[in-house]
Amino acid sequence: MSGLRLALRAPLEARLDCSGLAPAALSALSDDAVCRLQLLCGTRRTALGELFAVARGASAALVLSxxxxxxxxxxxxxxxxxxxxxxxxxxxxxxxxxxxxxxxxxxxxxxxxxxxxxxxxxxxxxxxxxxxxxxxxxxxxxxxxxxxxxxxxxxxxxxxxxxxxxxxxxxxxxxxxxxxxxxxxxxxxxxxxxxxxxxxxxxxxxxxxxxxxxxxxxxxxxxxxxxxxxxxxxxxxxxxxxxxxxxxxxxxxxxxxxxxxxxxxxxx
CATH class of the missing domain: 2.160.20 (Pectate Lyase C-like)
Structure with a gap:
């Protein structure tokens, strides 16, 4: 099972709730499905792919910038x-x-x-x-x-x-x-x-x-x-x-x- 690397596209301008990001759950999804996940950023829901560049990692760990x-x-x-x-x-x-x-x-x-x-x-x-x-x-x-x-x-x-x-x-x-x-x-x-x-x-x-x-x-x-x-x-x-x-x-x-x-x- 490969893990994911999520690299921020830019410094965040509002607080981002990452509580739903779990390694096992994310690794089971396709890259497109991961990008479509909705995260609470400030007061609005934002697609994960708008905030992060998504890539597969060599290890099973979830890596975040x-x-x-x-x-x-x-x-x-x-x-x-x-x-x-x-x-x-x-x-x-x-x-x-x-x-x-x-x-x-x-x-x-x-x-x-x-x-x-x-x-x-x-x-x-x-x-x-x-x-x-x-x-x-x-x-x-x-x-x-x-x-x-x-x-x-x-x-x-x-x-x-x-x-x-x-x-x-x-x-x-x-x-x-x-x-x-x-x-x-x-x-x-x-x-x-x-x-x-x-x-x-x-x-x-x-x-x-x-x-x-x-x-x-x-x-x-x-x-x-x-x-x-x-x-x-x-x-x-x-x-x-x-x-x-x-x-x-x-x-x-x-x-x-x-x-x-x-x-x-x-x-x-």
Whole structure:
């Protein structure tokens, strides 16, 4: 099965909803049928062929040329691979259940919102609310892996319920707000009010958070065998922190206002 390459004919002048572009569904269509597909661009429906030049690719992946106005790329993806050569807009990987989304650029807000499975890799930075809930949902991301090469915006992992998030830089304010479960590994440090309302889950931090909230307290520094096990079982986490974990960290526990079962481990 051959994949498709969709190359933008010109930079987008309005936001484009790409949530219906799935590799398996598109590869089963003729080129003419693909070109006739209607996409919501701004406030009107536009034929895909007016926006993209369509060609068959050597691999099974769906390849898109990037644009920061490409919204919903990989939304609902259950299988297959989408490769974006450049940036994407908001809602990338929303509700993903499987497959792989690779972005060779930055990603906008709400990346991986409601994600249940699969893998997202972004070489650049990500916007606000990465891994958070979709509108109307009580919990955010609950499975899968998200790997960000750069930093992330505000409310990273808000109400995260599962999965693994790896961030190669700093995060904005209110990281892990209302976090329920899962793991966030942050090579840098989070901004102010990190962990507000955090119930459970773990943050691995390369640097202590700014202005730690009153619901957290230090349990002191120590040696954690768990960190050495993580380094062996999840090499990507070890690589995020320079290739290895010593097992030494300061443990911050909270939020006491939400039960106090969450933890931040500031690595040393």
């Amino acid at each position: 990037g644009d920061p106005r490409l919204d919903g790329v990989g939304a609902g993806l259950a299988a297959g691979e989408i490769l974006v050569e450049g940036a994407i807009g908001a809602g990338g990987g929303r509700g993903m259940a499987g497959g792989r989304l690779v972005v060779r650029g930055d990603a906008g807000d709400d990346l991986a919102s409601g994600m249940a499975g699969g893998r997202i890799e972004v070489s650049g930075a990500a916007g606000a609310r990465l891994g958070g809930p979709v509108p109307g949902a009580r919990a955010g991301m609950r499975g899968g892996v998200v790997k960000i090469g750069g930093g992330a915006g505000d409310r990273l992992g808000a109400r995260l319920k599962g999965g693994l998030v790896l961030v190669g830089g700093d995060a904005g304010a209110q990281a892990a707000e209302g976090m329920i479960a899962g793991t966030i590994a942050l090579a840098g440090g989070p901004g102010p009010r990190a962990g507000r309302g955090m119930k459970r889950g773990t943050l691995l931090l390369g640097r202590a958070p700014q202005a730690l909230g009153p619901g957290f307290a230090s349990a002191g520094a120590g040696d954690f065998v768990m960190l050495l096990l993580i380094a062996r079982r999840v090499p990507e986490i070890a690589a995020l922190f320079g290739g290895g974990l010593t097992g030494r960290a300061e443990r911050l526990v909270g939020d006491r206002a939400a039960g106090g079962a969450g933890e931040m481990l500031v690595l040393s």
